[in-house]
Amino acid sequence: MHTTAHSHPLSYTDWTLTETQFDPDQLHARETVFTIGNGYLGTRGSFEEGYPRALPATFIHGAYDDVPIVYTELANCPDWLPLVVIVNGDRFRLDQGECLSYERQLDLRRGILSRSVRWRSPSGKTLDLHFERFASLADEHVLGLRCQITPVDFSGLVEVQASINGYAENQGFNHWEGLDQGKTNRGVWLQVRTRSSRIELAMASGMKISGAETSLQVTSAPGYPTLTAAFWAAPDQTVTVENIVTVFTSREGVTPVEAAQAKLAELPTYTALRQAHEQAWSQAWQKSDIVIEGDSRAQLAVRYNLFQLLISAPRHDDRVSVPAKTLSGFGYRGHIFWDTEIFILPFFTFTRPALARNLLTYRYHTLSGARRKASHAGYRGAMYAWESANTGDEVTPRWSLPHDPYAEDVRIWCSDREIHISADVAYAAWYYWYMTGDDLWMRDYGAEIILDTAIFWGSRVEWNTKQERYEIRSVIGADEYHEYVNNNAFTNRMVQWHLEKAISLYDWLDSSFPDRFAELKQKLKLTSERRSRWQDIVTNLWIPYDPATGLIEQFEGFFELEDINLQDYEPRIRSMQAILGIESANKRQVLKQPDVLMLFYLMRQSQEFPYSLAALQQNWDYYAPRTDITYGSSLGPAIHAILAADLGKSSEAYKHFIQAAMVDLEDTRGHAADGSHGASAGGIWPAVILGCGGVKLYRKWPRGQSTAAFRVETLV
């Protein structure tokens, strides 16, 4: 499938990526790559005029709606892109007529997507079209779309139709029921509501045409309000169509229709809006940029990945978080995984702590869902969902149901067994605090997260009477190729670490904020007995580990599994699980992603057990060759890059860094169509700054102050 990925590569400058040829085979992957956004919404890079089988999508944080099997998904919102240009009866579209020149460009510095096309219509009229769009970073409810039309070799009637398409769909499913639509003196509006979650959304759209005599008309099919204008165009005379769209949902505590109309009425010109937007991007980059000299591809790739993070992180909302595929595609249905806390968060913690705080506070607001999950599973405290959405309740599908009525239904065990998520969230909360010194956040939000998940662990560990040790059985570790294991080293050590920190936090809160401590003691039923039990678990929780060699066993019995030499399977373009099958991969020493090494990465920052260079070397030599780093999980390469750099393996570090950085730009795994790889993008920042760049950051962060940009002079 992805064999075509390199057939029409993008070209790069330090700040722009450019597509110089349109290839229908890359349609969906490039829609992902050219996504724009502003932390409120993301819009895939689909064409304004449409294209057969295109997957246009606009996702708004928190706008989830019910769906079978996977419980809930981000609803694809009404599409604000449709802009149809009709020349002498021929509708501009790239699957008809002749495309004489083509260039699509994403300007990362300005956050602007543009496209220039010279097109000859089936009846032989040639025209230049220049499109441009942005999702304002200065005002997240504002979207701008411009089209400049210049006849090359004809004079004639040109018609332009700009619409809001209320029939947006999630793979066929339209989550929105139309409530109403209408016109204003500046344009049209549409009001819709999700079917089950009853989130109301309104968009209002205004159009302005300059360079020609015309008047606007409203022609509204139900659910498809459209502004139409027809004008006479002449060679070399450019007509400019500017479309401004406003969008609000009931999640913002407003009446969306009124808010969208009022906002549209008060807006300045398209040019002024774009200027404010560019100014906001300029400020954003001042805080978050990484300058790489002497490697344009790496430079652009790093900025591209940071851009994905910056357009995805909510700025004014702490009840949402960044989905695994950000807001750029349908993959994983907009669900939120550990990807956010463990992979995406460091960039924000270090460069935009206020945004990191938003993301973490989402976990505070979803504690009640985590408590429901724990309670339904028979445990105490808070057990975070493997996949989470609005409420924090578990939304991981339990079944993969085949379309073949005679095939077996496949049970998905992640929600039951991939329990390390609760320690991951606590880890992220702790490190945010550690790095920023944001004591008030820890007092008001973080402590409850860390302590109530610690209570969960207290009820989840099992005492092995024979061996006289605590154990954690029936889990899936970080490595998802092994679906049912006991005493996964990664999980057990993370839980141990979590309880260590919970004890410190317990004491810190007691001494620093006794009122809040008293409050939480009562709410969570915290007692000194509970604290003692945590200490007992910390001391006696078993981690499969050979102190003589420093080698950690991924889980109990891993070393007895059949060994594998991944080289024997090269060259390959599929994951080892796809090649071996689920059952067979379960029985081999093959990893989807770092597991013991993931633990080294997480303990690296504080140089805690088991991290040491010697132990890392020992475990790297064992696990790296057994990890399906190319086609396993996209979470792996950035971690391998950092650890390889620690071990002085610069060229290997660079190779893995590029694997991570290019996963979407070059669609190296063939999944870019589903949305950008958020965790991989998140791993780029630590890979460059903490790994290859060699920067070490300790707790010296100026509290409450924003950070400056990083400069990395030689990457390798």
Place this chain on the structure above:
Amino acid sequence: MHTTAHSHPLSYTDWTLTETQFDPDQLHARETVFTIGNGYLGTRGSFEEGYPRALPATFIHGAYDDVPIVYTELANCPDWLPLVVIVNGDRFRLDQGECLSYERQLDLRRGILSRSVRWRSPSGKTLDLHFERFASLADEHVLGLRCQITPVDFSGLVEVQASINGYAENQGFNHWEGLDQGKTNRGVWLQVRTRSSRIELAMASGMKISGAETSLQVTSAPGYPTLTAAFWAAPDQTVTVENIVTVFTSREGVTPVEAAQAKLAELPTYTALRQAHEQAWSQAWQKSDIVIEGDSRAQLAVRYNLFQLLISAPRHDDRVSVPAKTLSGFGYRGHIFWDTEIFILPFFTFTRPALARNLLTYRYHTLSGARRKASHAGYRGAMYAWESANTGDEVTPRWSLPHDPYAEDVRIWCSDREIHISADVAYAAWYYWYMTGDDLWMRDYGAEIILDTAIFWGSRVEWNTKQERYEIRSVIGADEYHEYVNNNAFTNRMVQWHLEKAISLYDWLDSSFPDRFAELKQKLKLTSERRSRWQDIVTNLWIPYDPATGLIEQFEGFFELEDINLQDYEPRIRSMQAILGIESANKRQVLKQPDVLMLFYLMRQSQEFPYSLAALQQNWDYYAPRTDITYGSSLGPAIHAILAADLGKSSEAYKHFIQAAMVDLEDTRGHAADGSHGASAGGIWPAVILGCGGVKLYRKWPRGQSTAAFRVETLV
């Protein structure tokens, strides 16, 4: 929910049902009731102008597409109804302005749905609107829609927009991807294709306006081609808008776009088309009508139910069959059950044998799916799907997945255990032959159905060594309140009967059509040993039965279940399963629908075992009071009506007949919104003709000749 059902009852004449007040609470149920169709498609009675939360739908036989969990469903086709009337900027809609008078009427004799509304717009303009629509029975690819507009108290601009809505949806899912659309000199067209099954569909629409000066305009949003006309209207001057729509799919072996356009181009006037349509209905009623004198409600109800059958049965296609909810709703996803063969077929066998043949031949064309099901379950021969669609493969969902992530997933066992369907199909094939004498159909189609399902039974029965008898274990019988039973009397006797007939058929084919016999012997591996084994099963298959009393035990151990007195639960408005829960209903002597009594009904025609009046009386007295006839299965009442009539219980027979006849008209079970109850409608004909009417029909049917209408002078 259905407590509002009687708040605005319909009124009846012998041939029409009329709704004189629009009640939004009954919106969906009445959309079902006012469905029209022609055996090719069905269109729910939704309003032309739309209504909030309306569920417009057009279903075409065989136009299935993939969907999760339930595998496949009839795709809701593009909607041909949208007709918007705008008066001085106000769009006619019943949820705004003032409805001064309202009457919706379905004329069963002519197959025409009409509606008269006097409406005052929010700005105070009053107008009369008269809508009329039909799906031509004379040419199944032609649909007619007319709107007559008469201003009452104003002169002004009126705009009319007639559209094809390509965004039709199945509970939010749009199965169609837009391929193309355009205009012709008579109107507009739309070309779409189902996402997975790749069925192409095209509709073409032409509009004609008389009574005013105007010209047509095309304003096409993508997927929503629209014809628009504006005209000046004056008081008491009627403007008539006539819209003709043609529709084709690739299932008909044509290029749909060309076929739809060509058909539209060649059509005569609306009036001529309607005349041909009415003529076709007149002929249809000549063959199938039942005249009931002295009971207008019963008269209309009987005709209404026959109408449902007549609009659902395919006329020119023997690869499709009538879904459980006909073509009138989303319930059961357009899947085909035993409802068709056992409940719906008799009406056609007796009055329209060519249509019965179409329905049965569907089971011949789906034999390969039935063979796949048998093979995957480890059996031989053909095992029919409990729910069937295009291929005959099993499409019963295996799971009911709750939306609550902590609730249990409920396994649905019908596809595994409700195996009597294979005997039911054989029964229907046999009786069609028996009643019509259609030897050639039996030779070419029916024999293979009956023999290959007999082979299945040969591999499905189990020999009980201890008891020295054949048994059939782990089944669900006709009564679905008991989900896991052994030796269900209904199933076992139907299998025994099936094998008896298979042996006769084996011998008949051998003597009458030796060539075909030789062919089938080879194809199905029929041998005289197999015939002997069938005979052995017939002799030794156990049926739980007390010869002394004639009382049959529904299944092994039924009499030991906890007994129940249904009177103790009255009054109630829910099924006993809903009241008791699945598990608890399993453990009681409570039936969802006739099971032993169903067997009496099926064996009644030929007066075979166990049918005798004495045995019927014995079993009626036991089972009728234990059957949830009001809120259990809608399949029950018609059967009880017939058997009660046999026993001379006329008033009870009439009561059950009315229960069956009114299930949709009066929405007595609260499910009419999901589509009309096809099996219940099917049961009306035998209930009147074979039951209450007292007619007995034996094998005296004139071969190949159509039948005359029935006249029932006194129903009770």
